[in-house]
Amino acid sequence: MDPKNIHKTARSFSKPFRVTNGKKFRLKDHDPGETLDFTGKDKPRAKEALAAGVQALAELQGKLYAQDQWAVLLVFQAMDAAGKDGVIKHVMSGINPQGCEVHSFKAPTSEELDHDYLWRCSKRVPERGRVGIFNRSYYEEVLVVRVHPQILKKQKVPRELLTKRIWDERHEDIKSFERYLGRNGVLVRKFFLNVSKEEQKKRFLERIDTPEKNWKFSTTDSHERKFWNDYQRAYEDMIRATATEEAPWYVVPADHKWFSRLVVAAAVIDALSSLDLAYPKVDAAQRKELTAAKKELLAEK
Ligand code: ATP
Ligand code: MG
Numbered sequence: 001m002d003p004k005n006i007h008k009t010a011r012s013f014s015k016p017f018r019v020t021n022g023k024k025f026r027l028k029d030h031d032p033g034e035t036l037d038f039t040g041k042d043k044p045r046a047k048e049a050l051a052a053g054v055q056a057l058a059e060l061q062g063k064l065y066a067q068d069q070w071a072v073l074l075v076f077q078a079m080d081a082a083g084k085d086g087v088i089k090h091v092m093s094g095i096n097p098q099g100c101e102v103h104s105f106k107a108p109t110s111e112e113l114d115h116d117y118l119w120r121c122s123k124r125v126p127e128r129g130r131v132g133i134f135n136r137s138y139y140e141e142v143l144v145v146r147v148h149p150q151i152l153k154k155q156k157v158p159r160e161l162l163t164k165r166i167w168d169e170r171h172e173d174i175k176s177f178e179r180y181l182g183r184n185g186v187l188v189r190k191f192f193l194n195v196s197k198e199e200q201k202k203r204f205l206e207r208i209d210t211p212e213k214n215w216k217f218s219t220t221d222s223h224e225r226k227f228w229n230d231y232q233r234a235y236e237d238m239i240r241a242t243a244t245e246e247a248p249w250y251v252v253p254a255d256h257k258w259f260s261r262l263v264v265a266a267a268v269i270d271a272l273s274s275l276d277l278a279y280p281k282v283d284a285a286q287r288k289e290l291t292a293a294k295k296e297l298l299a300e301k
Contacts, residue, residue, distance in 0.1 A: 006056045010269035017263055019249045022240035027232055027251075032196040034253035046258045050090065053265035058094035060269065061131060063277035065099040068129040070275050071186045074268065075134045077143065078193035079231060080221040081203040082254045087193065088133055090261045091268060101126060104135040113156055117141045118177055125186060138177075139190075142170050142238050147230045171241035178247040188247040189271045191264055192235060193254040197228055 016036070019025055038046055064070060076084045092100055103124045112120045118138055126132025145151045146167055153162075178188045195203075204225075207217035224231070243249045250267050254260045282290065 006052060007269060007273040010053065010056075010266040010273070014250065014263055014266035014270050017250045017252055018267070019239055019243040019251060020245045022243040025236065025240045025243065027194070027236040027239075030194055030251045030253070032194045032199065032253050033255040035256055035259045038259060043258055046262055050258075050262055050265055053262070053269055054091065054094035056269050057091070057265065057272065058096070060272035060277060061095050061099055063279055064131070064272060064275070065096070065129045066279050067277055069185060070277070071126040071128050072131045072271060073126055073134065073181065073186050073188045074131065075137045075139065075188065075190040076193065077136060077139050077191070077235075078254065079195055079200060079228075080224060081200050081207070082193035082195035083257050083260060084135055084193060086257055087191075087261055087264050088135060091265045092131075092133070095131065099129065100131045100133070102133040102135060105137055105140065113154075117155075118173075122177075125181065128185065138174060139238060142167055142174070143231065143234050146234045147227050167237070168241070171238065175242050175244065175247075178242070178244070182246040187271055187275065189267060190242075190247060190249045191252055191267070192239065192249060193252050193260055195254040197225075199255040200225065
């Protein structure tokens with residue numbers, strides 16, 4: 001990314017992957033192996049661009065924090081081994097840890113199951129001035145729960161509310177929740193890391209064959225793989241129903257990790273630079289105070 005024009009470049013670079021209206025969205029139109037005009041040989045160029053992006057992000061985040069009005073919520077969803085953790089680690093590497101928080105949502109605890117499903121997530125929505133990252137989110141409620149209806153049965157939702165319309169209703173409620181956040185000054189951006197089935201297999205085998213990666217592999221992951229097509233359908237439906245202008249989805253090609261990191265960085269830069277962030281200005285009275293304080297400091301013996 002050209003550092004001089006980074007905001008503009010980030011916008012046009014991430015645009016092909018942004019979905020703001022799901023009506024015509026089809027997952028099959030999105031190639032997980034896409035790298036635009038980058039080839040494998042351009043990896044060093046991509047790395048350089050990412051470094052420039054990370055720096056630009058750090059500067060924007062500094063303003064977000066100082067201004068203390070907007071919050072930014074980044075939601076990450078993906079099949080296993082799509083690279084969520086790596087994207088989060090790399091893209092956020094330049095950000096001041098004080099202004100950023102990551103929350104991972106696993107299968108709900110019994111306390112969480114005693115509440116509505118948004119409860120545990122809404123408690124973690126970032127405060128003003130912060131960037132919050134959801135590593136999985138309330139979207140699991142229309143993904144894993146939809147693919148495995150027995151999970152829904154265990155959810156303690158009154159039976160009469162479990163109708164055929166439940167997935168549409170959940171999509172609608174999630175959309176409303178995000179609109180509510182937007183109207184409160186929480187900017188929402190959502191990322192689906194789109195990995196192919198072949199690449200997932202390759203990464204699973206790597207996790208099994210490399211001792212340092214063994215810990216990353218769980219047999220549940222290969223079990224979930226058997227439901228690949230059901231997941232793809234659920235993802236497609238979810239994106240169709242919940243992509244909006246205010247809270248767009250990014251369908252990020254994820255077969256090449258270096259490329260997916262670049263797309264996510266660009267999308268986050270674009271999001272932050274859409275906010276017109278600025279360091280708070282001091283007024284005349286504050287200026288006077290600053291001058292007085294300076295005078296006092298300089299007069300110290
Ligand atoms: P890793 O990359 O380390 O595998 P992960 O996000 O897959 O990260 P895991 O602990 O392996 O983390 O898995 C979390 C599991 O919790 C996922 O299988 C996910 O589907 C499940 N989960 C998350 N939210 C819900 C939910 N609301 N209901 C049921 N299961 C859920
Ligand atoms: Mg996992």
